[in-house]
Amino acid sequence: MPPDSPNNTFPPAFKDIGVVEGFYGEVWRPAARYWFIEQLMPYGLNTYLYAPKHEKAFGAELLRPLAKAESQRLEELAGFLTEREITPWAGLHFEPPFHPQNPDHQQRAAARVAELWRMGYRGFAVLFDDLASHLKNPDGTAATGGSLAQAQAAAFNGVRAEAERRGVGARWWVCPSKYTLDALLIREYGEFEEGYLDKLHAGLPPDVAWFWTGPRVCSTTVAPADRQAFMGNLHRPLVLWDNYPVNDASMVNFLHLGPLSGRAADLPQAVESYLFNPMSQAILGAVPGATCLLYANNPTGYDTEDAWETVLEDFLPPEARLAVDAFEALTRRSNLTDRSAEQRRAPFGRGEALRALLESHWAKQDLPIPEDLSREWKDLMRQVQAGLPPEMAEEAAPWLERLEQAWAIFSAATPTSRNEQIMRFRQGKAFVLGKWFNP
DSSP: OOTTOTTOOOOSSOSSEEEEEOOSSSOOOHHHHHHHHHHHGGGTOOEEEEOOTTOGGGTTTTTSOOOHHHHHHHHHHHHHHHHTTOEEEEEEEOOTTOOTTOHHHHHHHHHHHHHHHHHTOOEEEEEOOSSOSSOBOTTSSBOSSOOHHHHHHHHHHHHHHHHHHTTOOOEEEEEOSOOSOOHHHHHHHOOOOTTHHHHHHHHSOTTOEEEEOOSSSSOSOBOHHHHHHHHTTOOOOEEEEEOOSOOOGGGTTOBOOSOOOOBOTTGGGTOSEEEEOOOSOHHHHHHHHHHHHHHHHOGGGOOHHHHHHHHHHHHSOHHHHHHHHHHHHHTBOSSSOOOOGGGSOTTSOHHHHHHHHHHHHHHHTOOSOOHHHHHHHHHHHHHHHHHSOHHHHHHHHHHHHHHHHHHHHHHHOOTTTHHHHHHHHHTSOSOOSHHHHOO
16 A cells, blocks of 8 residues: 555655765765765665766766776775665766657666666666756757656656666666755746646656655655645655755755754654765764664654764764764754753763853853853863864864854954954854854
8 A cells, every 4th residue: 555545554664774875066985985884884774875966977977878987986886885785776867968858868878777787786766856847948948838747757767668678677766856845946946837746646657766855955854744745645655865964055064963853753654765865074974874874773762862872972982972072063053953952961062052152142242252161162172173083073174173263253352343253254164153153
């Protein structure tokens, strides 16, 4: 029976649990990717979807043959994953110059799928996300009439049929262009045609699951009721593409180091599989990524603070745990609900407490900063700088520098120079210290 059926007996957790490497920006080096995967294996990682937005061979240059070095790199990744009993998936971005109504383009995309199948990839995701919301002509001009959803369904069916004719026996997923009801999609890509999801659903085989990011592109909470709002009466399996802790595009100046929160304990009733999109920083990003997998493997037993403390203990020596915890608090800005010092368990929460004190003094214009608060700041920063492991400190360098800059401004500010100082600080990029950055 379909997931929407009230009489269905749901599995205790998700069918596929893993990573969608699907962020914009510089693609990870293979060594960083392999390290990231191995760190997350103990947390139940069973699926890895390789789909970087800037992997040209999977998107902007999908129609050309693979170069020898590309083939070797992609085959090595598939082998690395298979050896570790992680299912390799490839995500193909059907973006220009690919045109959904061009039979030759469908043939070439199917050839790419068949080549990847021979390398060991066992699942394929066809991605129509982050594209114009209306059908275009091959020259990029708006098409007169015609349904984008129907053209996308026909393109998928054509590629799949040709790939299967070539011996491909894979599972398939699709990411619709309308992958959430978030109004951000309309602002970015335009109004979608009436009934887009209904038309796409009608044109796709029932075994093809859809990606969905929840009620927002980057969702604060995700629950079964959100699926109903998105899908209505459509019966089709969904894969949650969880855009946490990803920090690409407009979020490149933010670190998302904290634990996952806001995902419902009963979400497997509405979503078949769970994949999270990681941060651009592979080493730092393994920490929040591990909490995503802890949730996905035990949604009903997941506790945010337990997960955070578990991962810190797993990843870090004792002397580094409080430092990473404080650094996370001082750099926190994400789509998730904030955590206060009162919600934390001793000895954690020092960063939140200090951040709140600093923001209070700044908001009240109680300046300059008192000496006791100055001592607390300096002591905490010494702990952070001494405690961060070298690999993490290297990735964290822009934010560490911003914290130093922030303190220099804080300690020198007076009520009369406050506005000038904050304007100076906003000229920087790496985000730190919460409300002070955006009061």
